[in-house]
Amino acid sequence: MSGEAPATPNGRESAPGRSAGGFQMYRPGAAGSVPGRGTTTEGAEDAPPETLADDALLDLSTDVAGKDVEGTLARLDAELVGLANVKRRVREIAALLLIDRARQRFGLQATRPTMHMSFTGGPGTGKTTVALRMAEMLHALGYIRKPKVHTVTRDDLVGQFIGHTAPKTKEALAKAAGGVLFIDEAYYLFRPENERDYGQEVIEILLQEMESERTSLVVIFAGYPDRMDTFFSANPGLSSRVAHHIEFPDYSHGELVEIADLMVRQENFRFDDAARRAFSDYLELRMARPRFANARSVRNALDRLRLRQAKRLVELHRPVGRTDLITLTDGDVYGSSVFTETPATEGAPQ
Ligand SMILES: Nc1ncnc2c1ncn2[C@@H]1O[C@H](COP(=O)(O)OP(=O)(O)OP(=O)(O)O)[C@@H](O)[C@H]1O
Ligand SMILES: [Mg+2]
Numbered sequence: 001m002s003g004e005a006p007a008t009p010n011g012r013e014s015a016p017g018r019s020a021g022g023f024q025m026y027r028p029g030a031a032g033s034v035p036g037r038g039t040t041t042e043g044a045e046d047a048p049p050e051t052l053a054d055d056a057l058l059d060l061s062t063d064v065a066g067k068d069v070e071g072t073l074a075r076l077d078a079e080l081v082g083l084a085n086v087k088r089r090v091r092e093i094a095a096l097l098l099i100d101r102a103r104q105r106f107g108l109q110a111t112r113p114t115m116h117m118s119f120t121g122g123p124g125t126g127k128t129t130v131a132l133r134m135a136e137m138l139h140a141l142g143y144i145r146k147p148k149v150h151t152v153t154r155d156d157l158v159g160q161f162i163g164h165t166a167p168k169t170k171e172a173l174a175k176a177a178g179g180v181l182f183i184d185e186a187y188y189l190f191r192p193e194n195e196r197d198y199g200q201e202v203i204e205i206l207l208q209e210m211e212s213e214r215t216s217l218v219v220i221f222a223g224y225p226d227r228m229d230t231f232f233s234a235n236p237g238l239s240s241r242v243a244h245h246i247e248f249p250d251y252s253h254g255e256l257v258e259i260a261d262l263m264v265r266q267e268n269f270r271f272d273d274a275a276r277r278a279f280s281d282y283l284e285l286r287m288a289r290p291r292f293a294n295a296r297s298v299r300n301a302l303d304r305l306r307l308r309q310a311k312r313l314v315e316l317h318r319p320v321g322r323t324d325l326i327t328l329t330d331g332d333v334y335g336s337s338v339f340t341e342t343p344a345t346e347g348a349p350q
Contacts, residue, residue, distance in 0.1 A: 051107040058102050065101070068140035069094050076133045080126055081262060082255040089246050090134065097141040114243035115143060115218045116210050118186075118232070120225040121248025124296030127222045128182070130248075134220070135180040144216045145178030152181065154188040157202045165198040169205045178216055186221035187231035203235060210241045251294050256283050260298050269306070269326050278333035279305075285338045301336070308335045 052058060060066065073094065076087060093115070100113055115138060119127040131149050139147035152172050159165040173181065183189070189199040210219055221228065221242065232239035251259065257280050264271055271279060282301065286292060293300075309332045313320055 049105065052105050054106070056106070058105055060098060060102060063098060063101060065140045065142060066098065069098070069137055072133055072137045072140065076130070079262075080129065081258045082251060083126055083130075083248065086126070086130055086246055086248060089244060090130070090137065093134075093244065094137055094141065097138070097143055101141065112213055114241065116242045117218070117220045117244040117246060118228060118242050119220055119222040119246050119248060120228045122224060122250050122294060124294035124298075125248035125250060126295060127248055128184075130246075131180060131182050131220055131222070135218075138180070138218060144180065144218055148176075148179035149182050149220075150176035150179060151184055152176075153184050154199065157183075157189065158198045165201045166205060169202050173205070173209055173217065176217055180218045180220055182220045182222060185223045187223050187227040190231050190234055192234060203238060207237055207241065210238075253280070253283055253287065256287070256294070256298055259295050260302065263299060263302055264328065267302075267306075269309075269328055271328050272330070274330035275328045275333055278330035282333055282336055282338055289338065304336065305332050308332045 073087075073091060076090060080087070096113055100110070103110065117134075119131065121127055128149075128151070135144065135149045136147045138144045150172065156172050157165070157169045159168050189202050191197040191199055206219060209215060209217060221231075221238075223231070225247065232242070257276070260279055260283070261271070261276070279301075283298070286297060286301065305328055309328055312329075312332060313324055316324075
């Protein structure tokens with residue numbers, strides 16, 4: 001894990017003193033270099049790129065990472081409805097790292113930008129999805145070695161007995177090394193009511209790891225906003241090492257309808273007009289029910305909708321065509337228990 005120093009394409013880990021690293025894959029004028037066409041795994045030559053002259057001009061669009069980053073940002077735009085502030089922050093981070101790479105080309109020394117983050121938001125607001133895209137982007141920009149997210153919760157880090165916590169945490173760090181460690185519901189690491197809680201040990205190990213310039217590990221703390229606020233105020237050391245606090249707001253009704261449309265299209269289904277109106281009604285009711293989980297609830301509702309569509313089609317006892325197979329009707333939507341049960345009698349809405 002943190003001790004290893006594998007040869008990396010960008011040279012950063014093997015050269016924590018920040019040589020011209022980062023940009024080795026882009027070598028204008030170097031034999032065999034094809035700016036704009038490589039991937040981040042290309043150009044793993046040993047020699048660092050020559051430092052540019054003070055009066056040189058660097059065309060940012062020729063950085064091979066740029067294309068991968070644009071691809072990731074485009075995916076983020078296409079697959080996620082709304083989240084304007086999140087998308088803006090992700091673009092800002094991409095720009096920061098791109099400029100950092102350019103500065104290294106000019107031999108401009110600076111500390112490595114900190115990329116530890118917190119994602120705060122309610123359930124189903126896109127935190128995990130954005131973490132995956134973020135990992136892809138950080139990898140494309142040579143900041144981490146692999147575009148992977150290792151997700152853990154308290155139980156993966158905290159041991160039951162004295163001496164068990166450090167090895168567990170270190171194992172998780174080793175698994176995440178070179179990528180992103182995503183700590184879901186991070187506030188469970190901190191139990192102020194229990195002075196001897198082993199969560200504190202985890203936090204201390206994480207702090208050390210997050211400080212280290214040597215590891216290309218990014219830690220993302222995720223969880224519900226109010227509890228995360230409490231967690232960070234109780235752990236100012238942690239908070240100050242988190243450079244990017246990104247908030248994921250709950251979706252509006254309109255956004256949820258759009259998300260449903262997007263998911264339906266992605267799965268090669270379609271709502272007829274009556275079904276779309278019915279689903280909009282469904283969402284209004286469902287949003288007011290307990291355990292509403294934003295886009296996750298939309299996905300679950302659509303799964304159950306498919307179940308009812310399938311049952312309806314099978315019970316037709318006639319040959320079915322393509323249109324039958326892709327169409328979700330208002331009847332399928334109104335089969336939900338949300339329309340029949342009163343909130344008082346309701347368990348998990350179906
Ligand atoms: N803005 C969005 N547009 C389209 N789909 C979305 C959007 N946000 C989330 N989703 C979808 O909703 C589901 C839940 O999202 P995700 O797992 O990223 O949320 P989360 O915030 O991590 O949830 P939790 O807090 O419950 O872990 C996924 O299937 C994801 O693709
Ligand atoms: Mg999640």
